[in-house]
Amino acid sequence: METLVCNGLSKTYGSVRALDHVDLKLEEGKIIGLLGPNGSGKTTLIKLASRLLVPSEGEVTICGLKPSPETKAMVSYLPDRNYLPDWMKTGELLEMYSDFYDDFDRSRAEEMLRSLNIDEQMPLKKMSKGTKEKVQLILTMSRHAKLYLLDEPIAGVDPAARDYILKTIISNYDETATVLISTHLIADVENVLDEAVFLKEGKVVLHQNTEELRETTGKSVDEYFREVFRC
Amino acid sequence: MLGKLMKYDFKAMFRNLFPIYVALIVLTLVFSLMVKFNFDQGFLFSVFAFLFVAALNGSIVACVFFVVTRFSRGLLKNEGYLSFALPVSTSMHILAKVINAVIWAFIEGLMLCLCMLIMGTVMGSIKEVAEFFREVFQVFGLIEKDMLYAVLKVIVILIMEMIASICLIYAAMAVGHLFSRNQRMIAVAFLIVVCILRSFLLMSVIDLFGHSHITAYLHTDDLVMIIIPAIFAALYSTLTWFILDKRLNLE
Amino acid sequence: MGWKFSDDLPIYLQIIEAIKTDIVSGKYRSGDRLPAVRDLAFDAGVNPNTVQRAYAELERQGLVQSERTSGRFVSIDEGKIEELRKDISNAYIRDLFKKLKDLGMDDKTIRDVLSKWRDE
Numbered sequence: 001m002e003t004l005v006c007n008g009l010s011k012t013y014g015s016v017r018a019l020d021h022v023d024l025k026l027e028e029g030k031i032i033g034l035l036g037p038n039g040s041g042k043t044t045l046i047k048l049a050s051r052l053l054v055p056s057e058g059e060v061t062i063c064g065l066k067p068s069p070e071t072k073a074m075v076s077y078l079p080d081r082n083y084l085p086d087w088m089k090t091g092e093l094l095e096m097y098s099d100f101y102d103d104f105d106r107s108r109a110e111e112m113l114r115s116l117n118i119d120e121q122m123p124l125k126k127m128s129k130g131t132k133e134k135v136q137l138i139l140t141m142s143r144h145a146k147l148y149l150l151d152e153p154i155a156g157v158d159p160a161a162r163d164y165i166l167k168t169i170i171s172n173y174d175e176t177a178t179v180l181i182s183t184h185l186i187a188d189v190e191n192v193l194d195e196a197v198f199l200k201e202g203k204v205v206l207h208q209n210t211e212e213l214r215e216t217t218g219k220s221v222d223e224y225f226r227e228v229f230r231c
Numbered sequence: 232m233l234g235k236l237m238k239y240d241f242k243a244m245f246r247n248l249f250p251i252y253v254a255l256i257v258l259t260l261v262f263s264l265m266v267k268f269n270f271d272q273g274f275l276f277s278v279f280a281f282l283f284v285a286a287l288n289g290s291i292v293a294c295v296f297f298v299v300t301r302f303s304r305g306l307l308k309n310e311g312y313l314s315f316a317l318p319v320s321t322s323m324h325i326l327a328k329v330i331n332a333v334i335w336a337f338i339e340g341l342m343l344c345l346c347m348l349i350m351g352t353v354m355g356s357i358k359e360v361a362e363f364f365r366e367v368f369q370v371f372g373l374i375e376k377d378m379l380y381a382v383l384k385v386i387v388i389l390i391m392e393m394i395a396s397i398c399l400i401y402a403a404m405a406v407g408h409l410f411s412r413n414q415r416m417i418a419v420a421f422l423i424v425v426c427i428l429r430s431f432l433l434m435s436v437i438d439l440f441g442h443s444h445i446t447a448y449l450h451t452d453d454l455v456m457i458i459i460p461a462i463f464a465a466l467y468s469t470l471t472w473f474i475l476d477k478r479l480n481l482e
Numbered sequence: 483m484g485w486k487f488s489d490d491l492p493i494y495l496q497i498i499e500a501i502k503t504d505i506v507s508g509k510y511r512s513g514d515r516l517p518a519v520r521d522l523a524f525d526a527g528v529n530p531n532t533v534q535r536a537y538a539e540l541e542r543q544g545l546v547q548s549e550r551t552s553g554r555f556v557s558i559d560e561g562k563i564e565e566l567r568k569d570i571s572n573a574y575i576r577d578l579f580k581k582l583k584d585l586g587m588d589d590k591t592i593r594d595v596l597s598k599w600r601d602e
Contacts, residue, residue, distance in 0.1 A: 013480070031529055047481075052315050054477050073318035083312035087246065099235045100317050163484075163527070171524050191484070191493060191528045211492040211532065220489035 001063075003028050003147045003178035004049060008058030010202075011044050018044040020202035021058065026178050028146070031169070031192055033210075033221075034182040036199035037229055042182040043080060045199070046149045049180075050077045063146055073102065076145035080152040080182075082132060084124055090135055091120035101143055109142035112168070130161050137165055141172040148179040154188055166192055187222040196221050198228060232319045236327035237334075240301055244335055247297045248290075252342050255286045259346040263353035287346065294339040298332045302401055307408050311481045321476040325401065325468055332397040333390065388456050395460035398467035399425060405474040429463065484527025493528055497536040505545065505556055506567045516546065516554045 004026040011019040019041045026032055034042050047053040048060050051067030062071040084093060090113060097104045113120065116134060124132055137153060150169070154162045170192055173179050183189055190196070190210060198206040205228065210221050217224050262283040265276055306314055306324060314324060351360030399422065407418035487496050504510050516522070519537065523530040537554055540546040544562055548554045557563065582592050 030531070050316055052312065052479060052481055054479070069318045069320050072316060075316070077312075077316045079312040079316075081309055081312070083309050085243065085310055085313075087243075092242075096239060099238075100232075100319075166527060167524055170527075170530065171520060191487060191526075191532075194529050194531050211494060211535075214490070214492045218490045223489060 001028050002026065004060070004062055004180070005064075006045070006058065006060045009045070009048065009055055009060050010057040011041075011048060011053060012056045017202055019048070022202070022204050024197065024204055024207065026180065026195075028176050028178050030194040031173070031179040031181065032195045032197060033186070033189055033193040034180055034197050034199060035184070035186055035221075035225060036182075037184055040199040041202040042199055043151055044202075046077070046151050046180070046182060049147070050075055050149055074146040076140050076143040076148045078136060078140040078148075078150045078153055080155070082124075082136070084132075084136060084139075086125040086132075087123055089121055089123050090118060093124075093135070093139060094120070097139055097142070103144040105142050105144060108172070109138050112138045112142070130157060133157065134161070134164065137168060141168055144174050144177075146177055148173060148177060150179065150181045152183055153181060154183060154185060162188055186225045187220070190221040193221070196225075198225065200229065232317075233323055233327055233330075236317075236319060236323060237330055240305070240327055240331040241334065243301060243305070244297055244331065248293060248335070248338075251286075251290050251293050255290050255342060255346065256349070258283045258286045259349045260353070263350045267354050287343070290342060291339060294335055298335055298397070299400060299404070301331060302328050303404050306475065307404065307481070309481075311479075315479065315481070321472055325471055325475065328401060329394060329397055329468070333394060336393055336397075384453055388453075388460075391457050391460040391464070395464040395467070398464040398471070402467040402471045405471040408480075409474060409478060433459070484525060487528075494532050494536040494539065497522075497526065497528070497533060498539055501536065501540060502545070502566060502570065505563060506570055510556045512556055512560060512563060513558050514556045515552070516556065518553060 002025050004024070006022045006024040009019055009022040009024075010017065022041075022045065034045065036042050044053065048055055049062060049067065051072065060067065062075060065071050088096075094106055094109055097109070098106050110120075113135070116131075116138075118127075118131060118135065124135065127135070140148065140150070148169075153165055153169075157165065166189065169179060169181070181189060181193070186196075193210045196206065196208060196210050196213060197204060213219075213221055213224060219227075258279070262279055265271060265279060270276060304310055305328070315321075347363075348360060351357070351363060403418040403422040403425070404414075406421045407414035407416075410417050485500070487493055501510070501516070510516065516537070517525070519530050519533045523533045526533070537546060537548075541548060541554075544559070545557050545566060546554050547557055579589075579592065582595075587595070
């Protein structure tokens with residue numbers, strides 16, 4: 001079954017075309033990389049799917065439904081910035097997520113926080129940037145969502161944190177869920193991907209199984225990416 | 232979901248305003264006691280008198296400020312990524328923010344009444360305080376036999392006018408959000424333009440109904456006094472909803 | 483993160499090779515339980531579907547048997563494992579001969595060199 005479908009999806013900001021007639025089908029049970037350089041439309045696509053933006057043309061559906069409060073209940077979204085109110089304590093955030101999301105698994109989140117020795121009484125603003133990012137990831141991955149939209153989850157983190165993030169993703173997504181990870185750091189994520197979607201200037205230029213890609217090109221996804229996007 | 236949204240808005244507001252209200256009450260007490268015990272001269276008294284007046288005005292300014300920032304920070308800045316990802320409709324978000332503003336306007340009003348009560352009780356007696364309030368109502372030109380109805384009417388009208396103003400401020404911020412630069416300036420300009428347009432519009436409506444003077448507005452039916460701000464509130468909120476639902480573009 | 487993989491081969495093939503080596507070397511003995519898909523994916527730092535695919539292929543080759551509830555086990559068929567050992571060593575030998583031939587040695591020279599090397 002398809003979790004996310006885009007039909008002729010376009011988004012323009014003024015005269016700038018950020019997404020240009022994107023057709024895409026993402027199936028359940030897969031981890032998919034949304035790969036492209038900065039400004040290729042990755043964030044725009046993710047925002048359209050989480051209904052933080054409305055399409056200029058075409059449509060996007062989640063499990064067959066247009067973006068709405070109903071789809072938001074099935075989508076777990078990790079924005080590419082600090083989006084949590086920094087005066088809140090982790091404990092308060094857990095309460096908030098349990099309040100709003102029926103699929104939030106509080107005990108799973110608590111366990112992950114404990115394993116990182118994060119104090120539930122500590123407000124976010126007293127945490128380091130890296131810890132804050134981990135709290136955000138833990139909240140996002142502790143939901144039993146149908147679709148996870150992770151926007152640049154590994155940008156600007158050290159290798160140890162990157163491993164932690166990728167392993168958290170692998171061990172927490174549900175088997176019937178789809179995980180979409182946007183990034184421009186392909187080498188770091190390619191081993192965990194089922195499929196790769198290459199986005200270039202708002203257009204999908206490739207959507208393929210990563211193993212097939214390695215088999216047919218004899219190259220890693222990263223190498224192939226560099227070839228496609230050579231300046 | 233509305234209740235949950237309100238819960239978190241209340242928490243955020245409480246965190247900001249609680250210390251201010253505590254300071255206000257303490258200063259009111261100190262000021263009243265100083266007057267009561269004839270400690271009402273000299274430098275120290277001037278300082279406390281100034282602080283007290285500043286706290287009174289400051290609490291009103293702070294209340295308005297935090298109502299405004301709760302909307303802009305909660306929906307239009309980074310926290311908007313969290314808010315708009317919640318499984319809640321845009322209209323629910325706006326409604327929660329309007330209710331939040333009404334609740335805190337009430338609390339602000341209560342706090343100011345409390346200050347007056349404290350002052351009255353400390354400096355004079357309960358009786359005098361009651362007398363004072365009776366006079367206040369008389370200023371509104373109300374007769375005592377219809378006291379309850381009249382008070383209620385004034386309160387409802389004030390609330391409706393206040394809601395309309397809140398909805399206008401929210402709409403102005405939403406309009407500012409449409410632009411990538413000078414958002415605040417555009418919001419303020421929008422606010423001013425709408426206020427001017429609104430008074431022109433009201434005057435021409437009154438003219439239409441055969442009243443030739445602006446005071447006619449003040450003597451129109453109670454129902455009209457309530458419906459007019461309700462219509463404006465609905466218009467502003469529709470604009471806010473349209474922008475947040477269809478034109479949202481968080482940075 | 484996790485295991486090292488070379489770029490030019492699909493990852494599931496590299497996982498199959500790694501497990502086969504572990505079976506032949508005795509790290510996993512006949513009848514041992516293999517790690518669960520998610521655990522192995524976690525350790526190797528790869529996608530669970532990739533591990534699933536590697537396991538399915540190993541099952542198809544008869545080296546691994548799956549019990550519906552209790553997981554996957556290394557085949558108890560010692561003959562299969564012996565066969566696998568032969569396969570892997572043959573591959574090494576084939577590779578060795580190819581490389582030596584590329585250096586310009588003929589079969590006889592190679593055999594002489596090998597027996598001399600064994601004696602030493």
